[in-house]
Amino acid sequence: MVKFLPLKQAVAENLNDDDTVAFEGFTHLIPTAAAHEAIRQGFRDLTLVRMTPDLIYDQMIGMGMAKKIVFSYVGNPGVGLLRRARDAIENGFPRSIEIEEHSHAGMANAYEAGAAGLPCAVFRGYRGAGLAAVNPNIKSVTCPFTGEVLAAVPSIRPDVTFIHAQKADRQGNVLVEGIIGIQKEAVLAAKRAVVTVEEVVDNFDDLHPNLTVLPRWTIAAISVVPGGSHPSYAHGYYARDNAAYLEWDQIAADREKFQAWMQANVIEKSAGDFAARVEHLRKAA
Amino acid sequence: MVKFLPLKQAVAENLNDDDTVAFEGFTHLIPTAAAHEAIRQGFRDLTLVRMTPDLIYDQMIGMGMAKKIVFSYVGNPGVGLLRRARDAIENGFPRSIEIEEHSHAGMANAYEAGAAGLPCAVFRGYRGAGLAAVNPNIKSVTCPFTGEVLAAVPSIRPDVTFIHAQKADRQGNVLVEGIIGIQKEAVLAAKRAVVTVEEVVDNFDDLHPNLTVLPRWTIAAISVVPGGSHPSYAHGYYARDNAAYLEWDQIAADREKFQAWMQANVIEKSAGDFAARVEHLRKAA
């Protein structure tokens, strides 16, 4: 049953070295605070799963925490490349990492299959695409009715998934709204799920019945971290800090500059520092 | 692009003899008015697809319109059997009908696959179940990663799907809310979709972004039929007429009684008669 915990404890209780972990969020609601807490706690040899491993995975890769990444778009969305990830893939710095690359459709279907308790996802994909030749986890099945050959990928079943959401009620049910991305599937596919939220409200009695609500018994721990998604955004709370994404391109371009930034902005900071980072972005939301 | 049409015309333009047609609604929002219009227009040799073919398919079968039914629960929900369907299956009256029977999971996955443009659905199902032995459309595929044998069924792709929904905006976008059932999938899986709605509103500007809205370009025709779901219900508009479901058990038990009821309540009536039937149920909604 869900526990409300300080983020430090929620991360410590649910993440382990060698885990396969997903910090999900499709541009919106990226769980930055949780990722930073994982960085502070110094986990090693993680397999990082995410459709769009942007800044937070660039940071974790740059800190040498990842042995493998599973992804479909390793870019800084709207800006360009991820320079720490590139350094790891191209130069093995700070360590070499294994990559398992899919398309968005492949990852989305694999999460969906994970949530659905299936061993694999079946879809129409990768036709003529080079990934099918370099990723042994892209196979096929044949439709027994039409003979059509469809793509198959293993389902994604993380040991733990972290997401950020707008709110929890006091019972621990969680609401995700706006661009909901892959979060519901990532939570339901995982053995354990940890959710950071902007706030806790008394109840969800006035919510529309068809919103994306994760029942309390699907979640291991909830931590209240206002601003916890910065520089991503929380629909209804604060806007995306586009400038921070543009700035990251400069920070990550240089190994020393990266380390200094991480020291000052992650290692020496805590979850409590996020609220102030979004203060100027609340008007715009 | 979607057209707003009187129901008579919407049915005439979109349904044909020999079509495979789904009138969907999972207890809630059953498109009764559309089914009655189809009965009045006297279509023949239809293949009727529906997870829960309750009163409206009992009526269409009883009127001899169906050559085949595809279903997963041929009962009067909460009441018992469907006596016109039984008469057709057991006695070939008024005509013999072919049956293709699935589980709810099988049908739900088959609609999902239809909406997803796939030739078949793959899921964990029918293990040890007798249906797999009597329905040749239940086959299997093997997961190429784990070797697990999974069930496969052909996707459902109706020629036309009819649903009932709460409202359309003036552009023709449609909102379905409450128990949304399989309606979105049934619409997206079909070649053509016809929607009856309780009302038309100016716009959907104030809707929550994550509700079940079918964009106007996924729909062929919309007809405004207040009460069009009776004796089913429309969340927010009127309650389920449970008494009518109980009464149906008596009406359908007798061939003559059934014919007389159909003549008086369907053949001699029109879509415009539905509003009055739900008047006493509006308070309770």
Place this chain on the structure above:
Amino acid sequence: MSDNPLGFTPNEMMTIAASRALRNDDVCFVGIGAPSAACNVARLTHAPDITLIYESGTIGTAPDVLPLSIGDGELCETAVTTVAVPEMFRYWLQGGRISIGFLGAAQIDKFGNINTTVIGDYFHPKTRLPGGGGAPEIATSSKQIYITMAQTTRGMVEKIDFFTSFGHGEGGDHRKRLGIDTSGPTLLITDLAIWKPDPVTKEFTVVSLHPGVTRQQVQESCGWVVKFAEALDETPAPSELELKTLRDLQARTKAAHEGTGKAKAA
């Protein structure tokens, strides 16, 4: 039934015995009828936080009256969330999140295999029943299956006419041999007794007789030779609270369901 001062009926005993088997942290996939009543009595008595899921898509529902159908508005209005039917069967049932699947039965055999499809031959049925609905996958994807039904020799048979949903098959490790890794039927609650499967053979065995019920009554209303546990319990009679909760629930339900009809007639 001399020691029955509250005047409970066998059906009430069945429902209440079933409700007691449910725990506060269970996630139940609920069928209509006796299972629905049992689950809601549990919720209104000892298991306030139990999660009830109906296949219409309503998760964590808490109806004030029992639904007539699986998709009554009450279920949605009181639910934590309401999802589409494909999601219900993929993420919630197939995803392995259901601890108890609660089924009724038209026919059942001693291994908990259930028929709700046909009496007679499938292609030339004597009686065409509604069919399985969600049951085939509820029976294999839920961690455990509880079954409730009133005992009759027509319903409890040596050999069912059709395997709508799989229980323990021919018994023993038959589930495992089919690649089914859930426990299957672990409890059968009738209007006369509580049954559990033998740990090895998986044959349903009477472990508790409801108050005032005799072994002979159980045997006379069952189509196979009944096995009784060596240590046979007596089911505790319904408490005042349990009975009141069930009767109040059914009274509210009756009023609500008749209400629509009456208004129509008026």
Place this chain on the structure above:
Amino acid sequence: MSDNPLGFTPNEMMTIAASRALRNDDVCFVGIGAPSAACNVARLTHAPDITLIYESGTIGTAPDVLPLSIGDGELCETAVTTVAVPEMFRYWLQGGRISIGFLGAAQIDKFGNINTTVIGDYFHPKTRLPGGGGAPEIATSSKQIYITMAQTTRGMVEKIDFFTSFGHGEGGDHRKRLGIDTSGPTLLITDLAIWKPDPVTKEFTVVSLHPGVTRQQVQESCGWVVKFAEALDETPAPSELELKTLRDLQARTKAAHEGTGKAKAA
């Protein structure tokens, strides 16, 4: 560019030419950057009812400013509906509902095959690019593919390093041979010209030069030997309305994106 009184740039010409290719009843799967600008210029000029879909789940969106990312809040706030990402790729893209998939490219070959994955060997890349994202399936599930990119010899190459998304493969009926039943790239709009595939060979052929552009300029910035159509058109210059619409959109976008940074610095 003597006859360019409005002072439009090649990039502006590219975006506006791309916008003109879109129709009011198109359903576009939109990539970020030039495709996004083109689609929104179309929406703000001749195609007000065009449906724009971004892979973040936003359907029928009408942003007032261009998103920096594929999932900016503006897209959700102005959309007809916002769905989960698996649904986006299953029901909306794979479901065959997209008339135009709009892609950019890091590298492209003459058959419209695109590389955005790596420069060099996949396992030992010289430059690791972001990868395909949605492109592999956008390229095969959309009815047609439009591509926009600025011409460079580095970008338009004889042989791409990696097939991120499949265009016409080796040309001819290569798509059909792979079981792909959509049309693939039917339009390439660069900063210099409009290209369409040869009906038989499927090689991209210049059909229209933008105002003031010469054949030589097109060839010099392209890594393969360029084929020109026999009847070569001149692309009409941007109209005052088109250019104003694009520039206003980009000004609003710049103000919005810088705004967050400025506020932060303040």
